[in-house]
Amino acid sequence: MSILLVGEIFSILLNTPTYVLVIEFILTASVLCMIFVRSGPRDNSGRKRKLTKEEEEEAIKNYTPEDLIEELGYELSSKTVTGRVGKHITIDGKKCLNVATHNYLGLLEDQTILEKAMVSLKKYGVGSCGPRGFYGTLDVHLDLEDKLAKFMGAEEAVVYSYGFSTMASAIPAYSKRNDVIFADEKVNFAIQKGLQASRSTVYFYKHNNMADLERLLLEKIPLHKKNPKHRRFLVAEGIYMNTGEMCPLPELVAIRKKYQLRLFLDEGISFGTIGKTGRGLTELLNVDPLEIDLICGSLEWAVPSVGGFCVGSHFIIEHQRLSGLGYCFSASLPPLLTQAAITALDTFEEHPEMFSELVEVSKKVHKELASLPKFKLSGDKLSPVKHLFLEDQQKTVEEKILILEQIVEKCLSNSLAIVDAKYLLDKEQANPEPSLRITVNRKLTDDDVKNCVNVLKNVSNSIC
Amino acid sequence: MSMIAGGHGEANPNKTYLSAKGIWITYTLVVVSVHILLLAVPFLSISFAWSITNILHNLAQVYFLHTIKGHPWISTENSSDIRQTHWEQIDGGEQFTATRKFLTAFPIVLFLLTCLYTRNDIDHFIVNFVALVVVLLPKLPYFHGVRVFGINKY
Numbered sequence: 242m243s244i245l246l247v248g249e250i251f252s253i254l255l256n257t258p259t260y261v262l263v264i265e266f267i268l269t270a271s272v273l274c275m276i277f278v279r280s281g282p283r284d285n286s287g288r289k290r291k292l293t294k295e296e297e298e299e300a301i302k303n304y305t306p307e308d309l310i311e312e313l314g315y316e317l318s319s320k321t322v323t324g325r326v327g328k329h330i331t332i333d334g335k336k337c338l339n340v341a342t343h344n345y346l347g348l349l350e351d352q353t354i355l356e357k358a359m360v361s362l363k364k365y366g367v368g369s370c371g372p373r374g375f376y377g378t379l380d381v382h383l384d385l386e387d388k389l390a391k392f393m394g395a396e397e398a399v400v401y402s403y404g405f406s407t408m409a410s411a412i413p414a415y416s417k418r419n420d421v422i423f424a425d426e427k428v429n430f431a432i433q434k435g436l437q438a439s440r441s442t443v444y445f446y447k448h449n450n451m452a453d454l455e456r457l458l459l460e461k462i463p464l465h466k467k468n469p470k471h472r473r474f475l476v477a478e479g480i481y482m483n484t485g486e487m488c489p490l491p492e493l494v495a496i497r498k499k500y501q502l503r504l505f506l507d508e509g510i511s512f513g514t515i516g517k518t519g520r521g522l523t524e525l526l527n528v529d530p531l532e533i534d535l536i537c538g539s540l541e542w543a544v545p546s547v548g549g550f551c552v553g554s555h556f557i558i559e560h561q562r563l564s565g566l567g568y569c570f571s572a573s574l575p576p577l578l579t580q581a582a583i584t585a586l587d588t589f590e591e592h593p594e595m596f597s598e599l600v601e602v603s604k605k606v607h608k609e610l611a612s613l614p615k616f617k618l619s620g621d622k623l624s625p626v627k628h629l630f631l632e633d634q635q636k637t638v639e640e641k642i643l644i645l646e647q648i649v650e651k652c653l654s655n656s657l658a659i660v661d662a663k664y665l666l667d668k669e670q671a672n673p674e675p676s677l678r679i680t681v682n683r684k685l686t687d688d689d690v691k692n693c694v695n696v697l698k699n700v701s702n703s704i705c
Numbered sequence: 706m707s708m709i710a711g712g713h714g715e716a717n718p719n720k721t722y723l724s725a726k727g728i729w730i731t732y733t734l735v736v737v738s739v740h741i742l743l744l745a746v747p748f749l750s751i752s753f754a755w756s757i758t759n760i761l762h763n764l765a766q767v768y769f770l771h772t773i774k775g776h777p778w779i780s781t782e783n784s785s786d787i788r789q790t791h792w793e794q795i796d797g798g799e800q801f802t803a804t805r806k807f808l809t810a811f812p813i814v815l816f817l818l819t820c821l822y823t824r825n826d827i828d829h830f831i832v833n834f835v836a837l838v839v840v841l842l843p844k845l846p847y848f849h850g851v852r853v854f855g856i857n858k859y
Contacts, residue, residue: 250821257825264834265820268813275806418787467858 325350328684330658337658340679340693343542345514345625346595347684354545354584361580369573374562377573385579386550388586393520393538394530395552399561402574404539405431406567407549408507411537413439414564415503416474421465423457423502424476425449426671427483432476432507433670441474445670448484451492458500475502479511479522483662483673485620485627487511490522494532503534513543514625519589519596525623546582548574599625599683602690606681609694615701616677625681628662629697630674633705638666641675644704648677651700657693717786719776719794723804732811736762752823756833759819763812763836770808771843772857790857792843793850800846812840 254262292300324331327350330339348354361381371377382400389398401407412435416422422436426445436443444461446454465471475497477488490506497504508521516524521538523530530536535557540548551561561568574582589595600623607622610629620627631641645661652659662678685693715721722728739761743754770792786794796802816837823829842848852858 253821253824258827261820261825261827261830265817268817272810272813272817275810467855 328682328689332653332658335653335656337653337656338689338693339658339682340685341658341660343510343626343680344545344682345510345543345599345680346545347682348543348585348588349545350684351545351585351588354581354588357584358577358581362577365576367577368575371572372570373568373573379573379576379579381576381579381583382573385574385583385586388583389538389550390552392586392589393536393552395536396555397558398550398552399558399565399568400540400574400579401549401551401565401567402571403547403567404509404541404549405434406571407539407551408432408505408509408537409435409438410565410567411535411551411561412436412474412476412505413566414561415535416441416472419468419470420472420474421461422474422476423454423461425478425481425488427481427486427673428476428478428670429482429507429509430665430669432478436476448481449486449488451489451496454496458496458502462500473500473502474505476505477507479506479508480515480621480624480626482510482626483628485624487522487621487624490526490528494528497532504532505535505537506533507537509537509539509549510542510624510626512538513585513589514596514599515623516596518593519543540582544582544585546574546578546585548578548582595683599681602683602685603681605687606679606685606690606693609690610679610697613694613698613701615705616697619676627679627681628676629679630676631705638672638675645675645677647704648697648700651704652696655696655700657696659697717776717778717794719786719791720797723795723808724802728804729807732807736811736815752826752829755819755822756829759812759815759833760836762815763840766808766812766840767843771840774857789850790843798849800849805844809841809844812837 320332322330322332323334326339326342327344328339328347329336330342331337365379365381369377369379369382373382386398386400389400390396401410408429408431412422412432416439418440420439420441422439422441422443424432424436424443424445425448427448428436442465444457446457462473465473475493477490477493479490480487488506493504493506496502506522511521511525513519513521515521518524521536522528523533523536530552533553535551535553537551538549540546540550551558551565563569603625604622607618607620607627610616610627611618613629615632616629617632618627618629631644633641636644642661649659649661660678662673662676664673666672736758740754740758743749743757744751746754749757771790774790775787776791776794789798792808795804795808816833819833820830823833
């Protein structure tokens, strides 16, 4: 039997061309190699063995774990603020005029909002005790969402419990790996974190430079055409926190249409400040809100509460209720703060003259600040946020930061509360130029503005 | 990989399940049973049954090991597994492990047996050899993570 088999194989091999035999021989040899050549430490008889004590010690010695926490590299200075932060602020016991905090409409000192919030506090208690999807939804949350949707003229709204996490959650809820995002290089830190968390490919265009955006679109879109599943997003801010400039919304909308992008707009500052009735940039520039896929806003600045919101079509908003991480995994907005936001929206509707008053003050402040000799003013004249950059171009960034810190300290001693914009320099996208960030409050009188500018002028003259 | 109560806690079992106990025997048995089924088809000669077994096996390997990417489990870690084929995920990308050697040697042995049973017939040899090259090339360490000519890039 076995002789027959060997004879059979022999006759097969005899009738085979040589190159087939060669290939078969090589393949057999490679299988034998795989079986007999082994890796890892062996003892003398070729069996697998464990590492010796010395080898173990050596391996452990060569291992250096990464630091659990990075070195911070700088120290935070602290000041004590007492009392309510309104038009005036008490810092370390000294009453100062406040142009540092984002309280554009001065509603933080509004008595009706406070009273309504107190009533809500007595009714619901302090916290909501759970995320929205897990026993944290109260009637006030639904009311606020309804009101916001109606106010912004959108189908639906979703409320987040923290302003920062609104945009930082909304972007990664839609944009995923393999998607492409085009964003302005000066977008605020929350948006940058959102872009990072989305794991998409992000391209930054020059600040408010539409020509550069189009160049980037023409250059980069073909690179992604090979992947038919990719989606393209365009991210911009209504008024930029880091510069105070306004985005050219009509151009962005035109580009969105031309290149088939999904446009996300962060109206954090512009909501409740510009436009005839405070509806933001879309109202001011007469753009149909339906042209913008997602509008985000903050309830922490013009509205004296906490949190943020997104408005858009039913599908867009519903998607966030399971995919917006900041919405899903964070306790809902405390009911008293929700009530405060609702009352503020009511105030918006009852007193639309607030917005024109704010714009008037913003223009006035803009005019006065532009006259400062040592500074270069940045920001739209309608914007309630303005930046003062140092005129001196010779100095390094560190030197400028030091000078600005000195100016801030000196202003404080002159009863003017002002801040230099703080950035995590190593974490920012395009390192922002050091600046003083001035915020406008509707309640500022002409004298206040004059006083503020005078103090700034004197202090800057004495330091620079 | 051993089975433990409450699950194995592996974020991506693709990395490890092929090194579980009994996988080599199971794998072989599946191929053998397919081959027996083919032998049982009346009008198929032995040569054709072997060639078809070989080609089916290699097609299955190309599809399951070298074409589809990612894994059916929700990733809890920010890993790049989603862009890797199953072959690239095995043992976390380590080369020349026992599992990898088995999966490489198997099609070669199958090919050699097929050659023997087709009596080294040239037509059968060419078809089977092409099928073998297609599964062996992507297994080479040199081609780890490489998408030749952009094939299967997305």
